[in-house]
Amino acid sequence: MNYPRDCWYVAATSDEVDDGFLARRILDTSVVLLRLADGSVAALEDRCAHRPYPLSAGHREGDLVVCGYHGCTYDATGRCVRIPSQETPPSGAQVRDFPVVEGGPFVWVWTGTPGGERLRPPPSTPWLDGEGWSSVGERRDVAASLMLLHEHYLDLTNVFEMHPELVPPGIESLPPLEEVEVSEVSVSYTRELPKAPLAPWEAQISGLDSVESFGRKETGAFVTPGLHKQTYTISGSAGPDLELVRTHGFTPVSSGATHVFLQISWRGASVSPDAGALLAAVFHEMANRDFAVLETVQRCLDEDTTPRRYVNVKADRAAVRARRILTSMVEEERGSQHP
Missing domain, CATH: 3.90.380.10 (Naphthalene 1,2-dioxygenase Alpha Subunit; Chain A, domain 1)
Known part of the structure; x- marks a missing residue:
């Protein structure tokens, strides 16, 4: 690896993120971006917690992300809230959510050390x-x-x-x-x-x-x-x-x-x-x-x-x-x- 992870990077331009999914490879990590009902942008690791299948290959139910393999369903924080084959999801069923800041034409994402994003904001433009x-x-x-x-x-x-x-x-x-x-x-x-x-x-x-x-x-x-x-x-x-x-x-x-x-x-x-x-x-x-x-x-x-x-x-x-x-x-x- 010849790049630092603990940095804000541009994941997309604002007009790229709409009511569908935007899948992008960022810092050797698969990320899916989606615009929520309140206009904000969420970014999740683009892998189901159950099996290694891209969440971006599934579909949306409002602000929920439904995996296209077994139907595991996630909220915008990455928490699994529903699994069709059982009453409740397993404890700890979660995909990582990444901090996002939208400013000007850019959607910035932090995929580095969790919590490190609070130490510095994205650069001003x-x-x-x-x-x-x-x-x-x-x-x-x-x-x-x-x-x-x-x-x-x-x-x-x-x-x-x-x-x-x-x-x-x-x-x-x-x-x-x-x-x-x-x-x-x-x-x-x-x-x-x-x-x-x-x-x-x-x-x-x-x-x-x-x-x-x-x-x-x-x-x-x-x-x-x-x-x-x-x-x-x-x-x-x-x-x-x-x-x-x-x-x-x-x-x-x-x-x-x-x-x-x-x-x-x-x-x-x-x-x-x-x-x-x-x-x-x-x-x-x-x-x-x-x-x-x-x-x-x-x-x-x-x-x-x-x-x-x-x-x-x-x-x-x-x-x-x-x-x-x-x-x-x-x-x-x-x-x-x-x-």
């Missing part, structure tokens, strides 16, 4: 549903580890090789990271770009004059193992003209696969009315290339029969620190389980 902001999003399944995804997005120097059409005219390389901030559980960086005219995609979306030169500020943050945030601001002489935030909810499926919940948020005074569709198209294609490379890197790691030591460069400063935090969290959890 006010830009995803704040006044003046608009967002579009998608979910992707990527055959690469959580660690590789965080490292990739903490080093955007690959943009010149992988996404040259997105680079503003005249910028030949990214300046060195001006500032890398590290706390016990997070890493962030800030980078200022020199003034340059707009790239075609920037002009289309921003509604700004493509002849003028603008400054740009880029930031990236490993907020938690389950959340990565990047901002990109285009500014003229009077201040920000376009603000973009790319939010990644990273949720391990297993050690070598990850659910990615991608949201692109924007605001600006003269933004194109088609900004949502344009941004969705730009960042969907960008994600296609990113994920293809990361899946190749994962395959190479899996194929290596002997450990290799890969070198780091200056642009890896933030990524190396994030790796240290993730590794430390995993090792700490292992130590607590095996004193």
